[in-house]
Amino acid sequence: MARPRVVLSVATSVDGCIDDTSPQRLILSGPQDLDRVDGERAAADAILVGASTIRRDDPRLLVRSAERIAERVAGGRAPQPLKATISSGGRLDPSARFFTTGEQPKLVYLPAGVEAPHGVRAAATVVPAGDPLDPALVLADLHERGVRTLLVEGGTAMHTLFLTADLVDELQLAVAPIFVGNAGAPRFVGAGVFPHGPEHRMRLAEVRRVDDVVLARYLLGDAR
Ligand SMILES: NC(=O)c1ccc[n+]([C@@H]2O[C@H](COP(=O)([O-])OP(=O)(O)OC[C@H]3O[C@@H](n4cnc5c(N)ncnc54)[C@H](OP(=O)(O)O)[C@@H]3O)[C@@H](O)[C@H]2O)c1
Numbered sequence: 001m002a003r004p005r006v007v008l009s010v011a012t013s014v015d016g017c018i019d020d021t022s023p024q025r026l027i028l029s030g031p032q033d034l035d036r037v038d039g040e041r042a043a044a045d046a047i048l049v050g051a052s053t054i055r056r057d058d059p060r061l062l063v064r065s066a067e068r069i070a071e072r073v074a075g076g077r078a079p080q081p082l083k084a085t086i087s088s089g090g091r092l093d094p095s096a097r098f099f100t101t102g103e104q105p106k107l108v109y110l111p112a113g114v115e116a117p118h119g120v121r122a123a124a125t126v127v128p129a130g131d132p133l134d135p136a137l138v139l140a141d142l143h144e145r146g147v148r149t150l151l152v153e154g155g156t157a158m159h160t161l162f163l164t165a166d167l168v169d170e171l172q173l174a175v176a177p178i179f180v181g182n183a184g185a186p187r188f189v190g191a192g193v194f195p196h197g198p199e200h201r202m203r204l205a206e207v208r209r210v211d212d213v214v215l216a217r218y219l220l221g222d223a224r
Contacts, residue, residue, distance in 0.1 A: 003139035004150040008159060009040055009172045011213070012188050017180035018155060025057050028176040030211040035065070037153075040172070042068035044081045044151035046107075046142055049098075050158040051087035060101045061153070080104045082147060086133060086158065090116030094123040107145075109138045135165050156186045164192040171202065171218040174210065196220060 011028035012018050020026045029037075041047055042063045049059065061083050063069055069079045083098055084107040092098075092108070099106055100123075108120055112128040120126065129137040142150055152162055162168050173188075196202045202218035209215075 001136060001140040002143045003136065003167070004045065004143050004147045005169050006139065006150050006152060006162060006167055007040060007044070007170045007172060008152045008162060008168045009037055009174075010154060010159060010188055011174040011176060013176055013178045013180045015179045015181060016188050017182070017185040018188055019056075019186045020180050021182050021184050026180070028178070029174050029213045032211045033174050033213045033215070036210055036215070038064050038068065040151055041081060042072060044149045045077075045147040046082035046084050046145075046149075047151045047153055048084040048086070048138075048158065049153050050155050051085050051090075051092055052157065053153075053155045054085055054092055054096050054098045056155075058097050059153075060097045062102050078104055081151070082107060082142075082145065084109065084138070084142065084150075086110075086129075086135075086138065086161070087116075088133070089114060090120045090126065092117075092120050094119035099123040105145075107142075109133065109141070135161050135167055139167060156188065156190055159188060160190045160192050163189060163194055163196075166195040166221070168220050170205075171216075171220060173216045173218065175214045175216070177212050 047061045062080055073079055080102045082105050086109045090108055090110050106124040108124045108126045109129040110116060111133040112131040116126045127141055152158055202220050205219045206217040
């Protein structure tokens with residue numbers, strides 16, 4: 001099945017957490033790293049986050065830089081990447097910024113046979129993607145819609161789903177110089193069988209200092 005190149009971008013604390021347990025979103029990286037991620041968004045044809053991240057963080061998932069938007073348009077692309085999410089039941093608020101910001105299509109992938117609530121069906125295109133949901137079918141559908149680069153931006157369940165399925169080509173791990181130290185805080189990934197263990201190491205492509213954050217870029221599969 002043809003699929004897009006998949007870039008997974010995440011910011012963690014040094015103890016591997018991607019958030020804390022407070023109601024506010026934990027800011028892990030600084031302005032320079034956020035701008036770097038904005039560049040990754042601008043380079044992508046679609047951005048995907050899990051349903052819990054939409055419910056918890058209410059992200060817009062838009063390219064912010066006017067210059068980057070103009071460059072996309074000048075290159076014959078849509079101003080903004082598509083937005084996509086994965087859910088088991090579609091229990092999402094249609095007034096979430098995922099749905100209400102930007103003119104681009106919004107895609108909600110659900111297990112086959114699951115009907116999304118009416119409000120979600122009105123706000124997005126709902127796509128069945130196997131039973132149980134198969135991330136490879138999500139990627140195949142995105143490819144059919146013209147997506148050649150997908151940026152996966154969290155959270156834990158999405159990282160685990162795509163990494164354990166060996167569907168990530170590049171991992172961009174931004175490590176912030178802080179500890180979260182809370183046993184209940186969401187981690188970068190959950191438990192699972194990951195293709196890249198001690199016998200199959202990822203390839204370190206780059207290490208970069210971005211403000212006080214260390215960005216490590218790893219290549220996971222054959223170059224795409
Ligand atoms: N630091 C960072 O870079 C970063 C980035 C993004 C998010 N985060 C953090 O990540 C945390 C959220 O992580 P999370 O793991 O709870 O949520 P998530 O990965 O955003 O979404 C999990 C949800 O995805 C759906 N899902 C997962 N696997 C599925 C499958 N196999 N089939 C169908 N649906 C599936 C389910 O949605 P339903 O419940 O609707 O069925 C599940 O509740 C938040 O604290 C957020 O702040 C951090």
